[in-house]
Amino acid sequence: MFIIPKKIPKAEPSLPPAFFTPEKANPDEKHYFEEGLVESVLADHWRCSWLGEIVEARVEANTSRAQAAERALLESANIEDSRFSDFQFKQYLTDVEEFARSQGVSAEEVEYEVDCAGIELEGVAK
Amino acid sequence: MSTYREENASRIGSAKIRVLFVAIALVLATMHAAVSSTPNGARAAETTLSGSQALNSVVNWTTYRVNTFQANRVSIRVTDPGGGGGGLTVGLRKPGGLQFASASDGGSGQWRALYASGNSAIPYGGFYINSRITGSYGYCPPCPATETWSTGFRWDIQYQ
Numbered sequence: 641m642f643i644i645p646k647k648i649p650k651a652e653p654s655l656p657p658a659f660f661t662p663e664k665a666n667p668d669e670k671h672y673f674e675e676g677l678v679e680s681v682l683a684d685h686w687r688c689s690w691l692g693e694i695v696e697a698r699v700e701a702n703t704s705r706a707q708a709a710e711r712a713l714l715e716s717a718n719i720e721d722s723r724f725s726d727f728q729f730k731q732y733l734t735d736v737e738e739f740a741r742s743q744g745v746s747a748e749e750v751e752y753e754v755d756c757a758g759i760e761l762e763g764v765a766k
Numbered sequence: 767m768s769t770y771r772e773e774n775a776s777r778i779g780s781a782k783i784r785v786l787f788v789a790i791a792l793v794l795a796t797m798h799a800a801v802s803s804t805p806n807g808a809r810a811a812e813t814t815l816s817g818s819q820a821l822n823s824v825v826n827w828t829t830y831r832v833n834t835f836q837a838n839r840v841s842i843r844v845t846d847p848g849g850g851g852g853g854l855t856v857g858l859r860k861p862g863g864l865q866f867a868s869a870s871d872g873g874s875g876q877w878r879a880l881y882a883s884g885n886s887a888i889p890y891g892g893f894y895i896n897s898r899i900t901g902s903y904g905y906c907p908p909c910p911a912t913e914t915w916s917t918g919f920r921w922d923i924q925y926q
Contacts, residue, residue, distance in 0.1 A: 658863030662824070665900065669822050676828040677894070684861035684892070732832040735890070739836060754891035758862020 648686060649693040649709060653760050657681050688756035694748045816916035817897060824898045831895065837887040840880045841920045844871040848913030852901020856880065856917065858893040877920065
């Protein structure tokens with residue numbers, strides 16, 4: 641089990657993650673969520689929250705804000721190690737970096753676009 | 767109540783498989799020209815997923831996978847869809863909630879690609895897996911409370 645740091649850059653979302661309100665094929669269909677999924681999706685939100693902060697700060701050319709967010713993102717290393725130990729998350733990040741370099745954008749930008757679509761992040765800074 | 771099991775079956779990297787996916791690459795090359803830049807060589811992994819769940823239900827599994835290629839192919843081969851008659855659908859969901867690819871099979875034993883937005887190119891990034899069982903038993907009181915299914919699951923098969 642992994643521990644998600646409490647600190648996030650923006651206000652906590654007011655709605656539960658959309659992941660837990662999926663579309664039903666019919667009104668009687670039941671949806672079940674395996675134990676541990678809530679923590680995992682929250683970890684996704686946490687990481688996306690900081691990725692979004694980095695991307696936003698860089699657009700605003702706010703170096704100190706971007707650096708603070710980069711440091712916070714490093715805290716997720718332990719979370720990712722426990723979630724991804726068997727399928728090479730680090731290799732994925734290396735691939736993302738390689739692709740980002742070839743496109744002339746940052747790895748955070750690519751990861752944010754690829755993995756954070758649909759994740760609601762509140763717009764009000766803490 | 768639901769249970770889930772995943773077992774690594776093999777790493778696939780034979781020349782035969784590479785030839786097959788090179789052929790597929792030729793067909794799809796133009797479609798994915800915008801996201802080219804090929805990483806590492808062809809590689810594939812195969813696992814067996816199995817579980818049991820109620821009819822007319824979807825189970826969202828905690829297992830999180832990362833597709834490490836910019837476009838990829840993910841397939842399932844349902845060996846046992848359970849006895850409910852509705853088959854099994856395996857879906858991939860992004861952490862934001864969007865189900866972006868799925869495939870259904872009633873137990874044909876054939877590999878079926880999961881389709882995303884009309885094609886079998888799965889974009890890279892993280893995803894969760896879910897399993898959906900529909901259908902009903904008809905006349906069988908007392909019907910079983912759960913269905914047991916199993917399927918092969920193949921991913922990281924690069925065809926660019």
